[in-house]
Amino acid sequence: MANSATQAGLARQFWRGGSRLITSLLSLLVTLLGLLAFTFMLSHQSPVDPVLQVAGDRASESTYQQVRHDLGLDQPLPVQFWRYLEHLARGDLGMSHITAQPVTSDLARAFPATLELATCAMIFGAVFGITLALLAAWKPGGLLDNLARLISLLGYSVPVFWLGLLGLLLFYAVLHWSAGPGRLDDIWIYTLEPKTGLVLVDSWLSGDREMFRNAIAHLWLPVAVLGMLSMAAITRLLRAALLEENGKEYVTLARAKGASRTRILLCHIFPNVRGTLITVLGLSYATLLEGSVLTETVFAWPGVGRYLTTALFASDVPAILGSTLLIGGCFVLLNALVDALTWLTDPRTR
Amino acid sequence: MKPFAYAVLTLALSASFAANAATPPDTLVIAQSIDDASSFDPAEGFELTSVQVFTNLYQRLVQSDPQNPNELKPTLASSWEAGKDNRSLTVTLRDGATFASGNPARPEDVIFSLSRVVKLNLDPSFILTQLGWTKENVESQLKKIDANHVQISWQANVSPAYVLSLLAAPVASILDAKTVLANQQNNDLGNKWLATHSAGSGPFQIRRYVPHEVVLLTANPRSPGDAPKLKNILIKNVPEAATRRLLLEQGDTDIARNLGVDQISALKGKPGVKPLAIPMASLYYIQFNIEAQPALKNPALWQAARYLFDYHGIADDLLKGQFQVHQSFLPAGFPGALNETPYQYDPEKAKAILAKAGLKDVSFKLAVSNQPPYLDIAQALQASFAKGGIKVELIPGLSTEVATNVKAHKYEATLNAWGADYFDPNTNASAFAWNPEDGSKTLAWRSNWHIPELSKQTLAATAESDPAKRIALYQAMQRDVMKNSPYVIGLQARNLIAVRDNLKGYVQGINPDMVYYSQVSK
Numbered sequence: 001m002a003n004s005a006t007q008a009g010l011a012r013q014f015w016r017g018g019s020r021l022i023t024s025l026l027s028l029l030v031t032l033l034g035l036l037a038f039t040f041m042l043s044h045q046s047p048v049d050p051v052l053q054v055a056g057d058r059a060s061e062s063t064y065q066q067v068r069h070d071l072g073l074d075q076p077l078p079v080q081f082w083r084y085l086e087h088l089a090r091g092d093l094g095m096s097h098i099t100a101q102p103v104t105s106d107l108a109r110a111f112p113a114t115l116e117l118a119t120c121a122m123i124f125g126a127v128f129g130i131t132l133a134l135l136a137a138w139k140p141g142g143l144l145d146n147l148a149r150l151i152s153l154l155g156y157s158v159p160v161f162w163l164g165l166l167g168l169l170l171f172y173a174v175l176h177w178s179a180g181p182g183r184l185d186d187i188w189i190y191t192l193e194p195k196t197g198l199v200l201v202d203s204w205l206s207g208d209r210e211m212f213r214n215a216i217a218h219l220w221l222p223v224a225v226l227g228m229l230s231m232a233a234i235t236r237l238l239r240a241a242l243l244e245e246n247g248k249e250y251v252t253l254a255r256a257k258g259a260s261r262t263r264i265l266l267c268h269i270f271p272n273v274r275g276t277l278i279t280v281l282g283l284s285y286a287t288l289l290e291g292s293v294l295t296e297t298v299f300a301w302p303g304v305g306r307y308l309t310t311a312l313f314a315s316d317v318p319a320i321l322g323s324t325l326l327i328g329g330c331f332v333l334l335n336a337l338v339d340a341l342t343w344l345t346d347p348r349t350r
Numbered sequence: 351m352k353p354f355a356y357a358v359l360t361l362a363l364s365a366s367f368a369a370n371a372a373t374p375p376d377t378l379v380i381a382q383s384i385d386d387a388s389s390f391d392p393a394e395g396f397e398l399t400s401v402q403v404f405t406n407l408y409q410r411l412v413q414s415d416p417q418n419p420n421e422l423k424p425t426l427a428s429s430w431e432a433g434k435d436n437r438s439l440t441v442t443l444r445d446g447a448t449f450a451s452g453n454p455a456r457p458e459d460v461i462f463s464l465s466r467v468v469k470l471n472l473d474p475s476f477i478l479t480q481l482g483w484t485k486e487n488v489e490s491q492l493k494k495i496d497a498n499h500v501q502i503s504w505q506a507n508v509s510p511a512y513v514l515s516l517l518a519a520p521v522a523s524i525l526d527a528k529t530v531l532a533n534q535q536n537n538d539l540g541n542k543w544l545a546t547h548s549a550g551s552g553p554f555q556i557r558r559y560v561p562h563e564v565v566l567l568t569a570n571p572r573s574p575g576d577a578p579k580l581k582n583i584l585i586k587n588v589p590e591a592a593t594r595r596l597l598l599e600q601g602d603t604d605i606a607r608n609l610g611v612d613q614i615s616a617l618k619g620k621p622g623v624k625p626l627a628i629p630m631a632s633l634y635y636i637q638f639n640i641e642a643q644p645a646l647k648n649p650a651l652w653q654a655a656r657y658l659f660d661y662h663g664i665a666d667d668l669l670k671g672q673f674q675v676h677q678s679f680l681p682a683g684f685p686g687a688l689n690e691t692p693y694q695y696d697p698e699k700a701k702a703i704l705a706k707a708g709l710k711d712v713s714f715k716l717a718v719s720n721q722p723p724y725l726d727i728a729q730a731l732q733a734s735f736a737k738g739g740i741k742v743e744l745i746p747g748l749s750t751e752v753a754t755n756v757k758a759h760k761y762e763a764t765l766n767a768w769g770a771d772y773f774d775p776n777t778n779a780s781a782f783a784w785n786p787e788d789g790s791k792t793l794a795w796r797s798n799w800h801i802p803e804l805s806k807q808t809l810a811a812t813a814e815s816d817p818a819k820r821i822a823l824y825q826a827m828q829r830d831v832m833k834n835s836p837y838v839i840g841l842q843a844r845n846l847i848a849v850r851d852n853l854k855g856y857v858q859g860i861n862p863d864m865v866y867y868s869q870v871s872k
Contacts, residue, residue: 047747049754054388056396056473057753058771061789063471099561100388100545106561165592173596180602181593186584187374189564300588302563310385310562313748 028332035328036088039321040081048315054097071097084321093325094318098310103322106307110291111326112197113183114303117222117295118288124227126281129234136235137242138265148235155232164225164298171221179217181300188214222299226292230284241276245269275346282338289330372601376581378853378870381588381597382607385562391544392523393466396473399565399585401520402865406567406583408523408550409574411441411460412514414773416857416866420685422514426455426524426551426574432510436815438503439510440495447574449526450548450555455574457500461492462527464502466539474521477772480812481513482506509815512774519772520863525549553578553868563587567867579855579871598623598848604872605856609846610722611672617848624851627671627844631681631770631860633778634673634727634843636716638836641798642762646714650707652836656693657700659840660734668730669723676842678828679782683860685817686775686824692832700738713741717756717764719749727841728765756796767843768793773861775824776812782837783827784808797836804830 055067068074072083087094093103129152136148171178179185183199184192188211195202200219203211245251246269254264291305304323311319343349373379387399392408395401405413411427414420424430428444447455467475468488482505483491493501504513516522526549530540533547540549548556551574554567567583586603588594594606595613599620609617614625636655640647665673678688704712718728725746732742742763747755755761770777783804785794794801807827814820831837849856855869 046751047754048750049757052754052757053750054473057757058396058476059473060476060479061791063473063475066471098385098388100542101561109560110562165590168593168596173600180600181588181597182586186377186379186586186602189566189584297589298593300586300590300593302560302587306589307562314750 024336028336031332032325032328036085036321036325037081039324040084040317041077043315043317043320044077046315050097050315050317053314053316084318088325093322096311096319096322097316098314098319103318106319107304107322107326109197110302110304110307113199113301114289114291114296114305116198116200116219117226117301117303118285118291120219120223121226121288122230122281122285124223125230125234125284128227129231130238130277132231132235133238133242134265134270136239137246137269138261140243140246145239148239152232152235152239155228156236158228159294160225160229160292161294161298163228164222164295167221167225168298178221179214181218181298183215183218183301184211185214185218222295222301225299226288226295229292230288233284234280237280238273238277241273242269245272275342278338278341278345282334282341286331286334289334290327373604373850374582375872378580378583378605378867378872379603380583380585380605380607381594381603382585382605383589384565384585384587385589387561387565389541389545390548390556390559390565391472391541392463392520392525393470393475393539394472394541394545395520398862401862403565403567403585404520404523405552405863405865406554406867407548407552407556408520408525409552410518410520410522410524412518414518414859414861414864416859416864419683419773419859419861419864422518430514433501433503436510437505438501439513440499440501443498443500444574445498447551448572449529449551450570450572451526451529452572453526453528455524455526455551457494457496457498459524459527460500460502461489461494462530463525464492464522465489466525467521470539470541472541474519474771477516477519477521480506480516481508506812507809508812509820511815511817511820512776512812515774516772523550526551554583557582573868576868578868580867583867595848598850601850604850604853605847606849607845607847609848611669611846614671614846614848622851623848624853625846625848626858627846628858629674629681629683629860630843630845630862631684632767632843633676633679633681633839634765634767634841635837635839636731636763636765637756637793637797638714638763639756639759639761639796639798640836641759643714645709645712646762646836648707648709649834650703651709651712652834652838654700654703654709654738654740655735655838657696657703658731658735658738658740659693659838660695660730661691661693661840663695663734664727664730665841668726672723672844672846673841674844675840677839678832679778679837679839680775680824680828681770681778681842681860684770684773684775684778686821686828688825688828688832695734697734697737700740704739711741712739713743714762715743715745717745717747717752717761719752719766720746721749724749724765724767731765757791759796759798770861773864775820776808779808779811779824779827782835783831793837799836 050071051064051068051073055064072080096103096106099106132148132151136145139145172180192202193206195205199215203215251264251268254268291303293305293309296303296306308323311323384399386397388397389395390400392404409426411425412422413425415423426444426447427441430439430441432439443455449455465488467478468483469485491503495501529549530544533543534540535542546559553570553573555570557568558566565585569578569581571577588597591610591613595609595617597603598606617623617625638646645651661675665675675691676682677691677693680687682689716728718724728744732744735742752764756764768781781793784792785799785801785805804827807823811820811823814823852872854871857866858864
């Protein structure tokens with residue numbers, strides 16, 4: 001009897017889990033499809049003539065018409081979209097008009113650059129952001145709290161473009177602490193074998209430690225600049241969450257029992273804001289993965305942000321759709337990951 | 351604290367490595383934006399980045415002499431002779447010339463290279479189709495005579511001298527047909543492969559091209575002519591001008607292209623760098639769409655506008671060093687260019703002209719790219735036109751958006767730039783002074799300006815064989831357009847670049863393709 005009840009329970013749980021998975025997959029698909037349709041429509045509303053972008057200002061009428069036909073722009077919009085979906089189903093994102101390369105190979109090159117920068121910036125932001133928030137919440141209104149607030153305010157309000165240029169001026173041009181813009185010095189460009197597209201990993205795998213060090217020398221400054229942004233967000237939100245918990249009864253109880261301030265903060269309050277922490281980290285990471293156009297521009301970093309912006313300016317629809325799909329996919333997946341982590345760590349959400 | 355100390359140590363170590371960075375001695379490193387490049391196929395590439403590279407990858411039958419662009423220099427051809435009817439050229443190929451692959455340059459390569467431009471019908475093909483070449487007839491116009499002679503014929507009424515200047519354009523680059531055909535896909539005449547590879551006889555060849563990242567060229571020791579002095583040319587994408595300046599100051603690049611006025615002034619007097627302002631064949635002008643409103647059709651308005659363009663205020667103060675005043679449709683440095691500047695900024699005179707014509711409360715919308723220097727110039731024009739009683743409303747947009755609207759006649763006036771496509775006066779005459787009413791969207795067409803007489807003169811000038819007479823024709827046309835046309839040509843741009851001062855032998859000419867890397871050393 002008991003055995004069959006457990007079995008039925010298990011089956012129910014399995015069924016619930018399965019249907020949950022299917023629902024999330026379906027919603028993921030619908031979200032991405034909606035995103036695609038919307039972007040597709042918007043791209044065609046743009047006041048820029050994509051044919052002109054490809055054929056140029058000077059081309060003859062016959063060249064113009066030929067390019068228009070080659071791009072499939074002489075077809076009605078729904079037909080164009082359907083064709084795009086057909087190709088997509090085969091894993092073909094089309095050809096970019098500007099680079100004249102398949103969008104998949106363009107993205108396969110640009111995304112690792114962004115991934116590397118974003119992940120390192122995320123780690124930077126998380127480590128310093130959490131530390132600052134804890135220091136601030138340790139004694140609200142104290143010196144450390146004000147300092148943390150100042151730093152996070154700066155990170156929020158200083159334009160990243162300006163911060164990047166200033167950082168280059170100071171750390172690259174004056175102090176020579178950074179190796180400057182780009183991902184590697186020119187001499188390595190000949191020798192680096194791109195395996196993963198992540199320069200840190202590739203240079204490590206090449207066994208050339210000097211190249212690896214050079215990669216770090218190039219990477220740390222854009223990481224710090226970009227990390228400042230997510231650090232600011234993490235500090236502010238986490239500090240607020242920590243302070244909110246601070247007023248709750250279990251904290252008063254712990255205090256009455258004589259627990260030290262540090263102990264209360266680290267062992268009682270901090271674990272209770274893990275939900276907020278996971279959400280904030282997930283969102284920050286997703287934002288960073290979109291690629292930061294300005295940071296990538298200043299540091300000559302060939303990432304997704306710049307790729308998408310160049311495509312937008314040129315009305316390069318396949319490149320726009322491909323990048324949107326990639327970024328959208330990252331967002332949706334990270335959201336799902338945040339949900340799953342919250343579900344795992346917080347029994348109340350089950 | 352330990353991890354922190356370790357991190358600082360690592361940084362310091364990498365910093366010590368970064369401190370002594372200099373460009374490799376056998377490589378010329380260039381920082382510029384390469385985001386515009388779409389293809390390195392001479393039949394397709396028509397963007398600044400690709401055109402600047404073509405002269406270094408490919409040779410044409412004839413080419414402008416780098417030191418004296420007005421002179422055509424035999425390059426892959428050793429000599430040529432015009433046919434008796436002035437409708438053909440017989441070209442002798444240079445003895446023993448080979449491509450980077452080692453294949454010899456043959457008449458077949460000339461025929462293949464020129465005919466594929468017409469057959470592919472891409473962006474720059476209009477330069478060669480002017481000769482009356484079509485997909486159907488082009489093969490019959492190009493004939494192999496013997497192992498090193500080829501005959502080039504045409505149907506259009508143009509002089510052999512004019513044809514030679516078209517054959518000197520990058521689109522007429524001679525390709526290694528055997529290599530290209532070995533790499534063609536779906537009968538595309540190698541178009542896809544050539545987008546990222548090269549198959550020419552120029553001093554360099556493409557070793558690696560990563561879009562939006564880097565173009566790496568390596569020396570072609572087989573190139574007929576002077577062997578290149580450096581082993582590699584590395585063109586890296588640095589989209590931000592301020593970053594390019596920093597790289598140059600640090601010695602991490604040898605040439606920084608397309609700098610702004612502020613970057614150049616910051617570089618002045620800095621040790622180790624040499625700022626350069628190279629005149630370009632790029633004219634900045636206002637153009638009216640004369641059908642957009644009645645006032646814009648009135649020649650008095652065009653005349654008044656010539657006195658409301660603050661030429662020297664922009665060239666000498668606002669964008670000092672980036673422009674020179676120029677008022678005719680052929681840029682200074684071009685054969686036949688008229689360098690007189692009869693118009694000065696004079697709001698009172700403009701007011702008088704408007705009053706005499708009974709034009710009151712004139713206002714128009716000026717479509718302009720939102721990029722520098724367009725918007726800066728447009729704002730200056732807005733102020734100077736206001737002094738003459740003309741209200742200018744600025745409509746800033748993406749440059750492609752402005753181009754789209756102008757080509758659809760959806761604008762009142764626009765501030766734009768026009769660059770030369772090949773080194774012959776006709777490149778600009780056929781834009782400013784030609785409206786054949788056959789669907790060609792020339793600048794005159796974009797203005798709705800109907801000019802049968804000027805159009806006839808433009809055609810006649812391409813048929814004229816006597817160079818002196820030809821120049822006289824272009825000068826007369828420039829005077830006509832300067833005095834009475836819906837354009838106000840005001841400025842000629844200079845290309846602001848900066849180089850390291852140990853660089854020797856770098857030559858850059860007035861046209862975008864006149865960028866010569868082969869004699870550079872350091």
